[in-house]
Amino acid sequence: xTAAFALEVREVGKNFGGLTALREVSFTVRExxxxxxxxxxxxxxxxxxxxxxxxxxxxxxxxxxxxxxxxAMPPHLRRRAGMCRTFQKVRLFESxxxxxxxxxxxxxxxAAQRSVPEEVDKILGQMRLEAQADRxxxxxxxxxxxxxxxxxxxxxxxxxxxxxxxxxxxTHDEAQHLxxxxxxxxxxxxxxVIVVEHVLSVLAAMVQRLVVLHNATVIADGAPTQxxxxxxxxxxxxxxxxxxxx
Amino acid sequence: MMSAPATxxxxxxxxxxxxxxLHSLLFLLVPAIVVAALPLMPFVNNYIIxxxxxxxxxxxxxxxxxxxxxxxxQLSLGxxxxxxxxxxxxxxxxxxxxxxxxxGMWVGVLLSFVxxxxxxxMTLRMRGVFFALATVSISLAxxxxxxxxxxxxxxxxxxxxxxxxxxxxxxxSRTPAxxxxxxxxxxxxxxxxxxxxxxxxxxxxxxxxxDDEVAAxxxxxxxxxxxxxxxxxxxxxxxxxxxxxxxxYMAIDPDAAFGLSQAIQLQLPALLGGLGTATGPIIxxxxxxxxxxxxxxxxxKLGVEGLDILVYGLMLLVVVLRxxxxxxxxxxxxxxxxxx
Numbered sequence: 001x002t003a004a005f006a007l008e009v010r011e012v013g014k015n016f017g018g019l020t021a022l023r024e025v026s027f028t029v030r031e032x033x034x035x036x037x038x039x040x041x042x043x044x045x046x047x048x049x050x051x052x053x054x055x056x057x058x059x060x061x062x063x064x065x066x067x068x069x070x071x072a073m074p075p076h077l078r079r080r081a082g083m084c085r086t087f088q089k090v091r092l093f094e095s096x097x098x099x100x101x102x103x104x105x106x107x108x109x110x111a112a113q114r115s116v117p118e119e120v121d122k123i124l125g126q127m128r129l130e131a132q133a134d135r136x137x138x139x140x141x142x143x144x145x146x147x148x149x150x151x152x153x154x155x156x157x158x159x160x161x162x163x164x165x166x167x168x169x170x171t172h173d174e175a176q177h178l179x180x181x182x183x184x185x186x187x188x189x190x191x192x193v194i195v196v197e198h199v200l201s202v203l204a205a206m207v208q209r210l211v212v213l214h215n216a217t218v219i220a221d222g223a224p225t226q227x228x229x230x231x232x233x234x235x236x237x238x239x240x241x242x243x244x245x246x
Numbered sequence: 247m248m249s250a251p252a253t254x255x256x257x258x259x260x261x262x263x264x265x266x267x268l269h270s271l272l273f274l275l276v277p278a279i280v281v282a283a284l285p286l287m288p289f290v291n292n293y294i295i296x297x298x299x300x301x302x303x304x305x306x307x308x309x310x311x312x313x314x315x316x317x318x319x320q321l322s323l324g325x326x327x328x329x330x331x332x333x334x335x336x337x338x339x340x341x342x343x344x345x346x347x348x349x350g351m352w353v354g355v356l357l358s359f360v361x362x363x364x365x366x367x368m369t370l371r372m373r374g375v376f377f378a379l380a381t382v383s384i385s386l387a388x389x390x391x392x393x394x395x396x397x398x399x400x401x402x403x404x405x406x407x408x409x410x411x412x413x414x415x416x417x418x419s420r421t422p423a424x425x426x427x428x429x430x431x432x433x434x435x436x437x438x439x440x441x442x443x444x445x446x447x448x449x450x451x452x453x454x455x456x457d458d459e460v461a462a463x464x465x466x467x468x469x470x471x472x473x474x475x476x477x478x479x480x481x482x483x484x485x486x487x488x489x490x491x492x493x494x495y496m497a498i499d500p501d502a503a504f505g506l507s508q509a510i511q512l513q514l515p516a517l518l519g520g521l522g523t524a525t526g527p528i529i530x531x532x533x534x535x536x537x538x539x540x541x542x543x544x545x546x547k548l549g550v551e552g553l554d555i556l557v558y559g560l561m562l563l564v565v566v567l568r569x570x571x572x573x574x575x576x577x578x579x580x581x582x583x584x585x586x
Contacts, residue, residue, distance in 0.1 A: 055460060079466040087464075093457040095522070096450075104454045107447050108466030152465060 005064070006031045006160050006192040007052070012061030014047050021047040023216045024061070029160075031066075034186050034193045036203040036224070039213030040236075045196050046088065048213065049164055052194075053085045054078045066159065080109050082159035086149045086166055088196075092137040098148050099124065099133040102155050109156025119155060127151040127181070143174040147181070154185060161185065162194045167202055179206050204228070212236075274437065274528065281430055285423040296422040297539050302429030303491050305531030308515025309436035310483035315513070316522035317443060318476035319456025320370065323509045324381030327365065327388055328358045328481040330503030332488020337405045337498060338398060340416070347417040351489040355482045362481035363474065370473045373459075388504040404499025407492065417493045425494045432490060433528065436483060440524040443479075452476050453522070484512075507555070514558060517565055520574030529573045537561065 007029040014022040022044045029035050039045050050056040052063055054075035062071045065083055073081075093101050099120060106119040124130050127147045137145055146166055153161060163182065167175040179202065185191050197203040203210070204224040212220040212227060214236040220227045227233055281298060284290050307329065314320050335354035339345035345353070369380040392399045399405055410416040419425065443449040451472045454462040463469050492498050502508060511534075519530025541554040569576055 053464065055463070074468075075463040076466050076468050079464055085464055087461070091458050091461040091464075093454050093461065095453060095457055100450065100453075104450055104462070104467065105465035107450060156466070 004031065005029060006033070006066060007194070008062075008064040009048075009052065010062045010064070012048070012051060012058045012063065014044075014051060014056065015059045020216050022051070022058070025213070025216075025218055026061075027211050027218060027221055029192055029194060031159075031192055032186070032190045033209060034183070034195070034207045036207035036210045037194060037196045037213065038203060038210060043213040044216045045213055046164070049085070049162060049196060053083065053162060076108070079105075080157070082109070082157040083162070084153040084158045084160065085162040086146070086153050086164055088164045088168070090137075090142070090145045090149050092145060092148055092152070094137050097134050097136055098129055098140070101137070101148055102129075102152050105152045105155040109158075111157055123151045123155050126154075142169050143171075143178070146170070146178065150178075150182070154191070158189075158191055160192045160194070162196075164196045166195070167197060175202055182206070274525065277532075278430060278434065281426065284426060292422055295426055297535060299422050299425045299429050299494055300538075301531050301535035302426070302433050303487060303494060304511065304534060305515055305528050306429065306432045306436055306487040306490065307484060307512050308519070308527035308531050309433065309440060310480050310487055311512050312516035312521065312523075312527050313440065313443060313483060314476050314480035316516050316520075316526070317440075317449060317456065318452040318473060318480075320473055320477060321374070321378045322381045322477070322480070323378045323513075324365065324369075324383075324385040325480070325484050325512050326385045326504040326508045327361065327381075328484035329488045329491065329508065329512070330388060330392065330498070330500075331358045331361060332485035333492040333498040333503055334392070334399060334405065335485075336489045337407055337492050341405070341408055346415055347489055347493055351486060354485045354489060358481045358485035359478055362478040365481075366474045366477040370470065370477060382506070382509060385504045385509055386506065389500045392500040392504065399500070402500060404497055404502070405492075406497040409496065418496075422494070425490070428490055429494075432487065437524050437528065439483070444524060448472075448475065456522075510558065510562075514561070516572075518561060518572055520572030523572075523574045526572050526574045533573070534558075534561075 005028045009025055009027050012022055012025045013020070025044070025048060037045055037048070047056065051058045054070070054073060054077075058071065062069055064070065065078065065081065068081075070078055070081075070083075079085075093104060096104070102120050102123050103116060106116045106123065110116050110119045124133055127150065129144070129147060129151060132140060132144060132148075137148065140148065150161075150163070150166065161182075166178060166182075170178065182193060182195075183206065186193050195203060195207060207224060209222065210220070210224050210227040211218055212230075212233050214233075219236055220230045220233045222230070281302075284295055284298060307325075310328075311322070311325050314322050314325075332351070332354040335357055336347050336350035339350040339353060340347060365381070365384060369377055369384075372380055393402045395401075407418070410418050412419050417428075443452070451462070451467045454465060454467050455469050455472050459469050462472075488503075495502075514534050515527040515531035517530065518526075518533055519528060520526025537557055538554050541557045545551060545553040565572060
C-alpha cells in the first residue's frame with residue numbers, strides 16, 4: 001500500500017539553549033507534490049530542513065516519511081530510503097570528478113536490479129553532464145555545480161527531493177532551465193519535491209503549495225495565490241512582493 | 247557478430263590517464279628492480295642497504311598512515327600507538343614466550359584491530375584539530391604506560407630482542423639484505439592495497455567523508471562506520487610495519503614507538519610525496535631517508551646535533567607553504583592521475 005503522505009511533520013520544535021528556532025511546526029506533503037517553503041531570514045527554514053534530513057535532532061515532535069517514523073533515523077539511512085537533498089551553499093566532493101560525485105551516491109542508493117555504472121550514466125544524461133563527467137567541480141560554472149548536486153541527490157533511489165535555495169546565484173535563464181529539469185523529475189518519476197527559495201516569483205510558478213514560516217512557526221499553508229492574499233502573510237513577510245506571486 | 251580479436255594494430259590508444267598509469271608503473275617497477283638488485287652490486291655495502299631498509303620501513307609506515315589521513319582525511323597523530331603495539335607485541339612474545347615474529351605479528355595486528363576500534367570509537371566523532379589532539383594524547387599516554395611496566399616493556403630503557411644470529415625462524419639476520427626484500431615486499435603490498443582502496447567503493451566512501459562529511463551522509467555514506475574502518479585498516483597496516491621495524495632495529499623504546507617525534511616522522515612520507523595517493527608515500531619516504539642520511543653526515547662533519555630534526559621541520563614548512571599536495575601534486579595532471 002502506498003502512503004498518502006510523503007512527509008508528515010508533526011509538532012516539531014527546536015530549541016538552541018534559550019532560543020526557540022521552531023515552535024510546534026506541523027505540515028504534510030503529499031506524494032508527487034511540489035511544495036515550497038518560504039519565510040524571512042531567521043524564520044527557521046534551514047533548521048527545519050536540517051531536522052527533516054536528519055542532521056539535527058528535534059527537541060520535540062516527529063517526522064514521518066512515507067508512513068514510517070524517521071525522527072531518530074540517521075541521515076545516511078534516510079538518503080538510502082530515498083530522502084534526498086541539496087544544500088544552500090553547494091557542497092560537492094571537490095577532489096572527485098563529476099562522475100565520481102554521482103557514483104558515491106549511486107553506489108549507496110542504487111536499486112538492486114540496476115548496476116552502479118548504468119545509474120551513473122543515466123544521471124549524467126538526465127542532468128546533461130556527460131561532457132563534464134571527467135571534470136572536477138572547481139572547473140564548473142555555478143549552474144553546472146548545482147546540476148551535479150541535484151544529480152548526486154537523485155542518484156539511486158529518490159522519492160523525496162528537498163532543494164535548499166537551488167536557484168540562488170543563477171541567472172534568470174539558468175534558473176528557468178533548472179526549474180524545467182526539476183519539474184521534469186517530478187512529472188516523469190513522481191518524485192515529491194520540497195523547495196526552499198527566496199525568489200518568490202520563481203517559487204510561485206513552480207510549486208503547487210506554499211508553506212510560510214515566520215518567527216519559528218507556520219503562519220500559512222495553501223496554494224500560492226491563496227497564500228499571497230493571506231493578510232497575515234502580507235503583514236509578516238511578503239509586503240509589497242505579493243504582486244510577484246499573482 | 248563476433249568482435250575482432252585485440253591486436254597491437256587495432257587496440258585502442260592509451261588515454262592521458264593510461265599513459266600516466268604506465269609511467270607510474272615504470273616509475274615504481276624500475277626502482278623496485280634496482281632495490282632488489284642492490285645486494286648483488288659490488289659497490290653497495292651494508293650501510294647503504296641498511297639506509298634503504300630504513301627508507302622502506304618508513305615508506306610502509308607512511309603508506310599505512312596515508313590510508314587514514316590521506317584517503318580518509320582523519321589526521322591521526324596517534325599512529326605511534328599501533329607502531330608500538332606491533333613492535334612490543336612481537337618483541338614481548340618472542341623474548342618471554344619464544345613465539346616467532348611471524349606469529350607474533352598477527353597477534354599485534356589483532357591487538358591493533360581491537361585498540362583501533364576502541365580508540366576510534368572514542369575519538370572519531372571529533373573533527374580536525376580536536377581529533378589530532380585526542381590521538382596524540384593517547385600516544386603520549388602510552389609513553390608513560392610503557393615506561394611504567396618495566397618488567398614487561400623494559401621501561402624507559404626499552405626492549406631489546408634476544409639475538410639468534412642468522413635465523414629464518416626468528417626473522418633475524420646479521421646482514422640487512424633479508425630485511426631489504428621483506429621491506430620491498432611490504433611496500434609493494436601496501437602500494438597494491440592503497441590502489442585497491444582508491445578505486446574501491448570503500449575508498450570512494452572514505453574520500454567522500456574526507457571532502458565533506460555532511461554531503462557524504464546526504465549521499466548515503468555511513469560516515470562514522472567509514473571513518474572507523476579506515477582507522478582500523480590503517481592501524482593494522484602500521485602494526486605489521488611495526489614488526490618489521492623491531493626485527494630490523496632489534497630494539498624499541500617508548501619514545502621511538504609512541505613519542506611525538508616519531509608521530510611526525512610517520513606522517514612525513516605521505517605529506518612530502520602527496521597525501522591520498524598511492525605513489526606519494528613512496529616518493530616522500532625515499533626523499534626523507536635520503537635527506538636524513540645527508541643531514542646525519544652533515545651533523546657529523548659540522549658537529550651540529552639535531553640537524554636532521556631541523557631539516558624535517560623545514561621540509562614540513564616548505565611542503566605546507568609551497569606544495570600542499572606534495573611532490574605528486576607538482577607533476578603534470580595526466581601523470582598525477584596515474585600516480586593516484
